[in-house]
Amino acid sequence: MATKVLVVGSGVIGLRTALELLNRGIRVHLISPRHPLHPSTCSMGAGGLWMPFHCDDSRTDRWSLETLHELTKLSSEKSSPGGTLVETLPAIIFNRNLQSVPSWATDASSNSLDFQNLSIDDLYNKSKSQRFRLPGKEVMKEAGYSHAWLFQTKIVDSPKMLTHMLDEIKANEYTDHVDVETDVFYTNIEELVFVAKAHGCDGLVNCTGLGSKLLCDDASLIGARGILLHYDRASCVWEEKSRGSNSSDEDKTNTIQDPVITISEPPFGSETMPCYMIPRGDIIAVGGSYLEGDEERGIRASERKRVLENAQNMGINTEKSRCVSDWVGFRPYRQTARLEVDEKLSSLSGVTVVHSYGYGGSGWTVFVGVASDNAHLLETWRKYLVH
Known part of the structure; x- marks a missing residue:
């Protein structure tokens, strides 16, 4: 294993990798051009939903289930000083026809999902019971949705978890240095090797996400x-037609859960414009899109209209509910995640x-397993060099 690593x-991948190394007694030097809570970062803005999504790699299920195991433990613990980090909620995926059970739900270690x-x-x-x-039953039937997956998933409050991990890194005795607001964007990986050597690091883990397109000419x-x-x-x-509407006396005296809802089939959704709702911390995130190569940094008027329709289809009264951001x-x-x-x-x-x-749209789903593999590669490669 390397004795000191530049992360x-x-x-989410970089912070968890740093923690994994620190927990193994390896010194860490952590740098990043942007703070984890900067609005441009994908980890901060993500819905925090545990569910493999556009991470096309044979290792995804293993990474995901390792992450699920840890998130399950965190969800059962008392809240951190900053508030609840992980919440357990029902997740529903509406389908037009009966769909086969996904591979990540068939493993014995996924029993906590209670997949149906x-x-x-x-x-x-x-x-x-x-x-x-749920949205109005007749609305969904008329739209052609005849089946659904139901499972108990984990939702990470992304901003709180990023803050929690960063605080843990800063407080760890093996942390050598932390600067997550360098405002320096390196243009090639050789520059980072030079930085690693300058700080006495014999290991380097590149967790720059989309930045690796330029950094690695990928x-x-x-x-x-x-x-x-x-x-x-x-x-x-919530609309009156939605089950759990807060208008009845019964609903006022009993807790009704906000579920995750995802629809990727017409008429409400598609692969590139999925319809989804994710309760996360103090917000409900409504989306969305999955548009490869689209570089528009604002929400187009037509897209905003579509997402508002998504919210309405899932039972939110958009005229009476407050959109805060x-x-x-x-x-x-990437067609195959790069972990090597x-x-x-x-x-x-x-x-x-x-x-x-x-890791596509699965950062918060795979981060624990990925960080463990990152550390393992550092260890095995060092042994290879020695021999």
Whole structure:
């Protein structure tokens, strides 16, 4: 294992990698051009939903289930000083036809998901007994949605978790240095090797996300643009036709859960313009889009109209609910995630270089497993060099 590692990037992958190394007794020097809570960072703006999404890699299920295991533990612990970090909520994916169970739901270690493949009638019966909101049943039936997946997922309050991890890194005795607002954007990986050597590091983990497109001259890395509207969760008003409407006396005296809802089939959604709602901390994030190569940094008028329709389709009264902000981000998508040792550069420089990027829309789903693999690669490559 390297004795001191330069970690570059302070998104969810970079921060968790730094913590993984520190917990193994390895000194860490952490740098990033932007603070984790900067509005341009994908990790901060993300919905924080645990569910594999556009991370096309054979290792995704393993990374995801390792992450799920830790998030399950965190969700059962008392709140941190900054508030609840992980929440357990029902997740519903509406389908037009009966769909096969996804691979990530069939592993024995995914039992906590309580995954169910239901007819639309069974789903609405479940919502009565388990007390979670749903759009109007007839609305969904008329739209052609006949089946749904229902499972218990984890939602990470992204800004709070990023702050929590950064605070842990700063407080760790093995932390050598932290500067997550350098405002320096390096243009090639060799520059970072030079920085690593200048600070006495014999390891380097590149967690720069979409920045690796330039840094590593990686043309296969694409920004997949996502858009969100944020509604104030505490005061959100639900349509009367939505199950769990807060208008009845029963609903005023009993807690009704805000679920995650995702629709990627017409008429409400598609692969490039999915319809989804994610309750996260004090907001409800409504989206969205998955547009590869689209570099528009604002929400177009037509897109805003579409997302407002999404909110209405899922039962939010958009005229009476308060939209507090919007967000545009660019997921770092690659046909296969890059988590590997740069063998040529490592051999030439004497610094073990690990690249870790390209996790698409699954950063908060895979981060624990990915960080563990990052540390493992540093260890095994060092042993390889020694022998």
